[in-house]
Amino acid sequence: MNKAPDSCVTVLSVPNMDCASCAQRITTRLERLVGVEKVLPSIVKKDVRIEYDSRVVRERAISEAIEELGYKIERSDSTKAEGKRSSVWSGNFALRVYASGTLIATAILLRILGLNPGLVTTVVLTLDVAELLLIAAAFAGGYNFFPKGVLAARALRLDMNFLMTIAIIGALGIGEFIEAASIAFLFGIAELLEGHAVARARRSMEELVRLAPASARVRRGGGEVVVPVEELEVGDIALVRPGEKIPIDGVVVAGTSAVDQSPITGESLPVTRGPGDTVFAGCIIHGGYLEIEAAKRASDTTLAHIIEMVEEAETLRAPSQRFVERFARYYTPTVTLLALSLMVIPPLLFGAAFGTWFVRGLTLLVISCPCALVISTPVAVVSALTAAARHGVLIKGGANLEALGRVKVVAFDKTGTLTAGKLEVIEVVAAPNGGPTSDELMALAAALEAGSEHPIADAIRRGADGARIASVSDFQALPGLGVRGCVAGEYYQIGRPDLFGSAIEPLREDLDRVVAAGRTAVCVGNEDRVLGVLALADQERAAARETVAKLRALGIGRIVMLTGDHEESARLIAEAIGIDEWYAGLMPGDKVRIVGELEQEVGSLAMVGDGVNDAPALAAASVGIAMGAAGSDVALETADVALMGDDLSRLPYLFKLSRKGERIIRGNILVSIVIKLFLAAGVPIGLVNLITAVLVGDMGASLAVTANALRLARVRD
């Protein structure tokens, strides 16, 4: 991320930013401020992240703009935030709700028992004790909404607090005491339930943050010191003892240990890590002792990126969330207008009873709040994304979650994705007429491949282990074809046979034999002469067959394989894995074209590949899924979805989760809109009273949709 030096980021905590329309209002207001570059509100965390140019605008001006809209800003000194992890069920808000509930219960009890202890006469009217208790209940519960309601009114904002204030006071004013008290109480309960759901989503996100170790033991000036991870510099040697967390991404320089990498890759089996191996912050070491040379700053580790992306994910809004927000923009004002006309028109024009129609108008107002609807999508997105992160899968935002849920075709890259990518050179054929020997050929090939990250290059370098490797200059990668470079003053190339045109003819027979055996054939030579052929063998991944079968069982109708390798080797692998549709001999551009064609034909497509080699095809797909992303910043940044580990078996989980997520989000939207419409239709004809509206339209709907959304956290593989 390259920000201008004066670009600042601040996160303001806004506790009464309750729903998407509030977030929207704040965003719109701040974006009008000169110097504000980016506004990312989060309803789940109840904060706003603002990027701004500190030369142009002050943080003060930003917070004042928010406060002018009637929102409170809480200075978040971290100590307070730590200590304040109390449950929503025990705060002041909750206490007022309990108080009003108790008062209502007492009032009802008094009436049922027929204990009507005398009448209390006030200035204008006469009340019994039960009625007094109900008034007290309305005020106790209503106090949760009154101050915010007044603030909202002053900012000319029609929010739920304002509506509740009007409804409670209005009901009291016309003597509907039980109504007033019940609204205050039930609506409080609804808010608590909603808060509970949001808090749960937030907690799962915080658990992710807690995976990151806070301090590290490092060797400095001959001794050992413990420093906060933020102070670690690249090159520091961190010492990690058994049972401790690895504090930083780096390379092991001494020691060996089993490492539990599940916080990053989701894989529960520990792996052995020793000198030269890469390890990740947040992983726990078992039984051994490691010295790790830091390769990154604490803010750049894979874990830090995961956390950052999950936290930002809520703000990359899913399409359905945008739909809900657009819906709310028209729905709420329309219903409010209807409510107002319901209050005034029948009494004024037809001489109907004012009290009845006033209450009906209020009822409609209560129904007009789309809060349940609006909160359920972010809760679903956050639950799904954090659950996925703990399974070693990083999904970037609700939009990708929904896109995944709609996927009809999955395309796999072959080398390194369906196959292990651990190729081996199993045969070297040198051209007969006096060229280099096969050993010299391997050394030359290894020299050429020194700079390539392709699995084939890796195999060749391993195969030439021990030989003297010359250095290469003018190195050039030919993606999907091979590489080219200058070794000992002469230009050579290595790669696909078709790189060489007809120069391949003298070795045709050998080439055909290698190809017929399903091996990957790679030729070495210069412009006009082929010096030899290398045959490489790869193995299918153990999990590939099962993964493909599971994806089919999940209803993904079409699974295809794309490869730059030749037809024969493609067919052998595809058949072994159970894929019946493949495209071979593709250039990277062909892969992009085929991805586009398949999308045209069937709709949404997910492409699975490695994030470096297959980046163009991943980018072209509706959803690009990169494998083995831990440690590869490019893959992590560019993919829509990243499997942190190298484990294909995450895919069925991923599709299960996203399909369920899609269903839940759609279902929630549909159900809450239908409920609201039915209730609204029932109001003018007197079928739906205030209490039903609060109970079903707000509390019931909130409870149903958020509980439904939280189910996503429990999807198993």
Ligand code: ADP
């Ligand atoms: P896949 O689609 O199977 O992942 P690629 O598109 O990466 O394969 O590569 C296609 C073909 O290009 C390989 O089968 C190989 O013949 C050749 N090739 C690509 N990169 C290299 C390289 N670094 N060295 C030699 N051959 C290469």
Ligand code: MG
């Ligand atoms: Mg590949």
